[in-house]
Amino acid sequence: MVVVMSPDASDPQIDAVVARVREVGGEAFVSRGLHRTIVGLIGDVDDFRALNLRGMPGVADIIQVSTPYKLVSxxxxxxxxxxxxxxxxxxxxxxxxxxxxxxxxxxxxxxxxxxxxxxxxxxxxxxxxxxxxxxxxxxxxxxxxxxxxxxxxxxxxxxxxxxxxxxxxxxxxxxxxxxxxxxxxxxxxxxxxxxxxxxxxxxxxxxxxxxxxxxxxxxxxxxxxxxxxxxxxxxxxxxxxxxxxxxxxxxxxxxxxxxxxxxxxxxxxxxxxxxxxxxxxxxxxxxxxxxxxxxxxxxxxxxxxxxxxxxxxxxxxxxxxxxxxxxxxxxxxxxxxxxxxxxxxxxxxx
Amino acid sequence: MVVVMSPDASDPQIDAVVARVREVGGEAFVSRGLHRTIVGLIGDVDDFRALNLRGMPGVADIIQVSTPYKLVSxxxxxxxxxxxxxxxxxxxxxxxxxxxxxxxxxxxxxxxxxxxxxxxxxxxxxxxxxxxxxxxxxxxxxxxxxxxxxxxxxxxxxxxxxxxxxxxxxxxxxxxxxxxxxxxxxxxxxxxxxxxxxxxxxxxxxxxxxxxxxxxxxxxxxxxxxxxxxxxxxxxxxxxxxxxxxxxxxxxxxxxxxxxxxxxxxxxxxxxxxxxxxxxxxxxxxxxxxxxxxxxxxxxxxxxxxxxxxxxxxxxxxxxxxxxxxxxxxxxxxxxxxxxxxxxxxxxxx
Amino acid sequence: MVVVMSPDASDPQIDAVVARVREVGGEAFVSRGLHRTIVGLIGDVDDFRALNLRGMPGVADIIQVSTPYKLVSxxxxxxxxxxxxxxxxxxxxxxxxxxxxxxxxxxxxxxxxxxxxxxxxxxxxxxxxxxxxxxxxxxxxxxxxxxxxxxxxxxxxxxxxxxxxxxxxxxxxxxxxxxxxxxxxxxxxxxxxxxxxxxxxxxxxxxxxxxxxxxxxxxxxxxxxxxxxxxxxxxxxxxxxxxxxxxxxxxxxxxxxxxxxxxxxxxxxxxxxxxxxxxxxxxxxxxxxxxxxxxxxxxxxxxxxxxxxxxxxxxxxxxxxxxxxxxxxxxxxxxxxxxxxxxxxxxxxx
Amino acid sequence: MVVVMSPDASDPQIDAVVARVREVGGEAFVSRGLHRTIVGLIGDVDDFRALNLRGMPGVADIIQVSTPYKLVSxxxxxxxxxxxxxxxxxxxxxxxxxxxxxxxxxxxxxxxxxxxxxxxxxxxxxxxxxxxxxxxxxxxxxxxxxxxxxxxxxxxxxxxxxxxxxxxxxxxxxxxxxxxxxxxxxxxxxxxxxxxxxxxxxxxxxxxxxxxxxxxxxxxxxxxxxxxxxxxxxxxxxxxxxxxxxxxxxxxxxxxxxxxxxxxxxxxxxxxxxxxxxxxxxxxxxxxxxxxxxxxxxxxxxxxxxxxxxxxxxxxxxxxxxxxxxxxxxxxxxxxxxxxxxxxxxxxxx
The missing domain is CATH 3.20.20.70 (Aldolase class I)
Incomplete structure (x- = not known):
């Protein structure tokens, strides 16, 4: 899962995303680009989904990298x-x-x-x-x-x-x-x-x-x-x-x-x-x-x-x-x- | 309901449509155009729907004129x-x-x-x-x-x-x-x-x-x-x-x-x-x-x-x-x- | 831009993506997950677009993070x-x-x-x-x-x-x-x-x-x-x-x-x-x-x-x-x- | 072409449609149903298209029966x-x-x-x-x-x-x-x-x-x-x-x-x-x-x-x-x- 921050997201907003991910035992890698910062998440997608990351201040988008189905995958x-x-x-x-x-x-x-x-x-x-x-x-x-x-x-x-x-x-x-x-x-x-x-x-x-x-x-x-x-x-x-x-x-x-x-x-x-x-x-x-x-x-x-x-x-x-x-x-x-x-x-x- | 015949529909095919409509008590008006014939049906749409007119030889299309819902209309x-x-x-x-x-x-x-x-x-x-x-x-x-x-x-x-x-x-x-x-x-x-x-x-x-x-x-x-x-x-x-x-x-x-x-x-x-x-x-x-x-x-x-x-x-x-x-x-x-x-x-x- | 690797992508395939990005002066951050690896790119999107990353072996998907338009943005x-x-x-x-x-x-x-x-x-x-x-x-x-x-x-x-x-x-x-x-x-x-x-x-x-x-x-x-x-x-x-x-x-x-x-x-x-x-x-x-x-x-x-x-x-x-x-x-x-x-x-x- | 009148269309409205079709040399067959009247048109579709029949009072819909293309048909x-x-x-x-x-x-x-x-x-x-x-x-x-x-x-x-x-x-x-x-x-x-x-x-x-x-x-x-x-x-x-x-x-x-x-x-x-x-x-x-x-x-x-x-x-x-x-x-x-x-x-x- 990748969290895409808004171009105008502040450092405390980025930190808040990282902190929330870590609370549930996930890892978060922050990559700062010219225009935007993205945060790559590693851990259990189901845990992350419950975090409402999309609703957090400064978050522009959430990109699913893994599929939402497992047994049939x-x-x-x-x-x-x-x-x-x-x-x-x-x-x-x-x-x-x-x-x-x-x-x-x-x-x-x-x-x-x-x-x-x-x-x-x-x-x-x-x-x-x-x-x-x-x-x-x-x-x-x-x-x-x-x-x-x-x-x-x-x-x-x-x-x-x-x-x-x-x-x-x-x-x-x-x-x-x-x-x-x-x-x-x-x-x-x-x-x-x-x-x-x-x-x-x-x-x-x-x-x-x-x-x-x-x-x-x-x-x-x-x-x-x-x-x-x-x-x-x-x-x-x-x-x-x-x-x-x-x-x-x-x-x-x-x-x-x-x-x-x-x-x-x-x-x-x-x-x-x-x-x-x-x-x-x-x-x-x-x-x-x-x-x-x-x-x-x-x-x-x-x-x-x-x-x-x-x-x-x-x-x-x-x-x-x-x-x-x-x-x-x-x-x-x-x-x-x-x-x-x-x-x-x-x-x-x- | 209007039955649109194919350009190459034969007279017996048109007659068969008319006959089938009349069997269930409906009326059928035949209008012969330059390229195609259309048949206008008058009567109970629910009766007509059961006739499978669309599957009859020579029929190109069926056009619903009245709505298929009644009580909420x-x-x-x-x-x-x-x-x-x-x-x-x-x-x-x-x-x-x-x-x-x-x-x-x-x-x-x-x-x-x-x-x-x-x-x-x-x-x-x-x-x-x-x-x-x-x-x-x-x-x-x-x-x-x-x-x-x-x-x-x-x-x-x-x-x-x-x-x-x-x-x-x-x-x-x-x-x-x-x-x-x-x-x-x-x-x-x-x-x-x-x-x-x-x-x-x-x-x-x-x-x-x-x-x-x-x-x-x-x-x-x-x-x-x-x-x-x-x-x-x-x-x-x-x-x-x-x-x-x-x-x-x-x-x-x-x-x-x-x-x-x-x-x-x-x-x-x-x-x-x-x-x-x-x-x-x-x-x-x-x-x-x-x-x-x-x-x-x-x-x-x-x-x-x-x-x-x-x-x-x-x-x-x-x-x-x-x-x-x-x-x-x-x-x-x-x-x-x-x-x-x-x-x-x-x-x-x- | 984020490169999502296939679950079965090999290390040399990941390295090849990173190398290609660096050739045009970009930076690439590799995040290895449980199922997949993702590579976050930093640099000029227009340069990256010419790289055909999507066609490289082991690449599952490319995710655009920034918008493809600029002047009207x-x-x-x-x-x-x-x-x-x-x-x-x-x-x-x-x-x-x-x-x-x-x-x-x-x-x-x-x-x-x-x-x-x-x-x-x-x-x-x-x-x-x-x-x-x-x-x-x-x-x-x-x-x-x-x-x-x-x-x-x-x-x-x-x-x-x-x-x-x-x-x-x-x-x-x-x-x-x-x-x-x-x-x-x-x-x-x-x-x-x-x-x-x-x-x-x-x-x-x-x-x-x-x-x-x-x-x-x-x-x-x-x-x-x-x-x-x-x-x-x-x-x-x-x-x-x-x-x-x-x-x-x-x-x-x-x-x-x-x-x-x-x-x-x-x-x-x-x-x-x-x-x-x-x-x-x-x-x-x-x-x-x-x-x-x-x-x-x-x-x-x-x-x-x-x-x-x-x-x-x-x-x-x-x-x-x-x-x-x-x-x-x-x-x-x-x-x-x-x-x-x-x-x-x-x-x-x- | 078939003109479908509204359920509440009046006789003068139906007559007006018929008259307009005849003005350009077309024929119009009126079929009065239980709920609605439909008017079947015979003649040159291109002439009819210029008549704006869809905009006439009492007209609910116009149904094209013939195709709008000819040479490639x-x-x-x-x-x-x-x-x-x-x-x-x-x-x-x-x-x-x-x-x-x-x-x-x-x-x-x-x-x-x-x-x-x-x-x-x-x-x-x-x-x-x-x-x-x-x-x-x-x-x-x-x-x-x-x-x-x-x-x-x-x-x-x-x-x-x-x-x-x-x-x-x-x-x-x-x-x-x-x-x-x-x-x-x-x-x-x-x-x-x-x-x-x-x-x-x-x-x-x-x-x-x-x-x-x-x-x-x-x-x-x-x-x-x-x-x-x-x-x-x-x-x-x-x-x-x-x-x-x-x-x-x-x-x-x-x-x-x-x-x-x-x-x-x-x-x-x-x-x-x-x-x-x-x-x-x-x-x-x-x-x-x-x-x-x-x-x-x-x-x-x-x-x-x-x-x-x-x-x-x-x-x-x-x-x-x-x-x-x-x-x-x-x-x-x-x-x-x-x-x-x-x-x-x-x-x-x-």
Missing amino acids: ADHQPGRSTVQVGADSGVPPVTIGPGTFALIAGPCAVESLDQTLEAAAMAKAAGAALLRGGAFKPRTSPQEFQGLGKAGLRILAEAREATGMPVVTEVIDPSDVGLVSTYADMLQVGARNMQNYALLQAVGAAGRPVLLKRGIQATVEEWLMAAEYVAQRGNLDIVLCERGIRTFETSTRTTLDISAVPVVQRLSHLPVIVDPTHSAGRRELVLPLARSAIAVGADGILVDVHADPDNALCEGQQALAGADVRELASALRRLVPATERQPAAPDAVD | ADHQPGRSTVQVGADSGVPPVTIGPGTFALIAGPCAVESLDQTLEAAAMAKAAGAALLRGGAFKPRTSPQEFQGLGKAGLRILAEAREATGMPVVTEVIDPSDVGLVSTYADMLQVGARNMQNYALLQAVGAAGRPVLLKRGIQATVEEWLMAAEYVAQRGNLDIVLCERGIRTFETSTRTTLDISAVPVVQRLSHLPVIVDPTHSAGRRELVLPLARSAIAVGADGILVDVHADPDNALCEGQQALAGADVRELASALRRLVPATERQPAAPDAVD | ADHQPGRSTVQVGADSGVPPVTIGPGTFALIAGPCAVESLDQTLEAAAMAKAAGAALLRGGAFKPRTSPQEFQGLGKAGLRILAEAREATGMPVVTEVIDPSDVGLVSTYADMLQVGARNMQNYALLQAVGAAGRPVLLKRGIQATVEEWLMAAEYVAQRGNLDIVLCERGIRTFETSTRTTLDISAVPVVQRLSHLPVIVDPTHSAGRRELVLPLARSAIAVGADGILVDVHADPDNALCEGQQALAGADVRELASALRRLVPATERQPAAPDAVD | ADHQPGRSTVQVGADSGVPPVTIGPGTFALIAGPCAVESLDQTLEAAAMAKAAGAALLRGGAFKPRTSPQEFQGLGKAGLRILAEAREATGMPVVTEVIDPSDVGLVSTYADMLQVGARNMQNYALLQAVGAAGRPVLLKRGIQATVEEWLMAAEYVAQRGNLDIVLCERGIRTFETSTRTTLDISAVPVVQRLSHLPVIVDPTHSAGRRELVLPLARSAIAVGADGILVDVHADPDNALCEGQQALAGADVRELASALRRLVPATERQPAAPDAVD
């Missing part, structure tokens, strides 16, 4: 992590992480058993390793379909049986975490809830892998701090998911921050995947964005598929169907090997 | 609303809305009884009508102070007794809404939770006025849809609070969207206030932004005050103290009458 | 500057800066002599000190009205004669700077040209005061660097104009960054005004935003007025007319004194 | 365009467009003949079809290296001779367009000048292909309107270049809007390439972003290379060198065929 663990999903699910588990590429696919919302089984079959045929599907749907408008709830979870569990794919589904209320954990193999925290700390702590304590979507307003640093909330409860089985950020551009629903993938892979050991469907909000962009996610080096993608998107209850305009799903499968076959990975597949039985 | 109610806070609190209630200007002030976080009483006294001396203070604190980093919880609520209730000001405090977990409602007169939903629908529904059902902060990523329309979630549970006692949006500018923590105040006052009947403290994140900007909020026509402001900001446990660098609080009071005295309002004050006893 | 000059406009114009000059508030008003585009004289009369009646009007119009679409050019400049000069107000007008091509300087008293650089360095240098050399609008994409720091380009040519008669930045919010054309006014007043000695008209793009928001600009402490505002906005050739939907202009005058009379300034007026003749 | 031309660069350059020309992928590489700034020849050799070895290099550099800070000017152009021409690659270079002042056209085969308009209309018109008239970078603040629509300015001067040899937009995220210099590539390819017939170097601003992100640009379907990429980036005068921290250039070449060899294109190469001599 690349410094914390050599090499990149893998996350196993579905360990006790009755179907072969799947591993997400370096060396493989995971397609996660399924319907935006679970509407019925038939619709879910159809979408799951499409997903599997395209090479999916995991099945996604929403039982609890957070919707911007209270008039929109909010999901089937527990009935939806049961359908997902049936689809897992039928297809052999572990299931990931979203949880939106901390009090539902137990229920959702009973049925699902991986808990998704959606973009709107990325800073819902009650929920982050609840999923952190649930003993299930977590898929943590980036909030559309969140910096990469805030996203990793949200992951840290989960990790602090003892759960490091976290897969990050970039799904677009809010910008001024309106030709897409959000702007897919494709650069975030290599940025996160340098800052954190966690796997990171991309959701081209929700980022773009338009079916015709899903395939090119999926290809770009594979090539940039993401550890997987999350894609909506639906057998009859015209009649979907949720986001039908962005779900892939028919020929598009086959083209996605073809892109995976060509591009995953070209980026020196292989498709994620059920873990071999020992 | 200016169309729903003639004139602007007032919200009464503290009706059964044992202290005189306060009314927020047109014709008055409400100062809401207090510490960012409740740290102790003494600290809270000191800050409350400062707030009252500056002309505050309501006391704010955080017992449950959502923090970006899990290392930071998370609030005193229930003990903090008790302290706030004592401060209400001592000062006669009704109390507003944040709730962050749906399961705490009952507890917080026992102590507080107004429930704050913070910016990070603006799209936490479980929480919105819980506060909507709690029978307490709600202070709904705008998410830093939220458009005005999404903010009003969040208010609609609360209103749908039968609670129209909602005060909106602009607190800055996330932009590229880094010289302030967020960018105060001062234009949102007159925009919201045209779109909705609800009162709207401004939080200059959390928007700027820097003490020296709070006073100019508070003045700008008064002059733009906001119905109030929310300001952090602290007797000893250097030792505050939360956001000390942005709390007003001492001379700054007196200058705030002076600005209120000059500018509130100059914008033809009077300070909000405890309602006269009948 | 608050450190460069004690107190805030005033800018005199119209010194050799044949009409009494006007001074913009602390202690006064300048209304600058007129039509968006000069369309004809009559239209300009009418708008100028409205402006003067409302208390304007300067007349604005566009002769060269930068338009997003090549189909839109591009201005009258030289004929427009002549009309502005006639309007100056008729009303006694000095004239500010935009210049968009470096090769027009001489021509525009012949007719206008202040040269406006528009938001789209804020980083048009050829133009900045040309207006810097022209010997006329400059009104420098902030680019809708520009940080406050970049805006001040653009002003530095002008200042380096020997011209410090610069007035900054905040006119909204581009954000995700679409209910206004741009988002007025009202906080930028107090931020700039702390970073720079230059006067700063606000353009509520172009920021909002909607007439009904101009008055509230004008009030907020006065109250925040801006040194002036720039407002479009037009006698017949329904038939304006440029941005008629945002020009004030009739009762709105009178209400603007009334707001100025109430709020300028309430913020302890007086209206800018023609300088008294000695 | 996908509707204007069946199929996607190709742009030939270097037709009269003395070296074999190169074609950019569908079916091929063009690597454009070279130094950020021309510093000397040797440095340019070295970088050009690296570029050629990596498979580049065109050489880039800056002779006129627009720099945010006036303290930074501004380029060699005419001497730089001569060096580029020598490098073209030596390597057989046509040359693209930036022009920043309309008065330099003639000079730059004498030496360069393609004129680059930089991001900061995307709305510098004087410059757009000058390059449009110069008879050279144009590389038009997207402004960091520009929507896709505004970018295409800037291209329309060029096209209106009779020049449709335009290649668009996405180079990142400004967002709140600070871990990269700008946020590469990878989605813009397929979006533009649907809206316009012009080729579109990606500049991963300037978007990211950090060398370690260039390779993953280059891969993502290939896979998304861009028609090429623009990459900085430098033989000695540690001593580069411009942006050394982002230039590729040594092993990174070889890895880029390898990525091109694997991914270009996997997306069913072939590398752009000098056109075969007839």
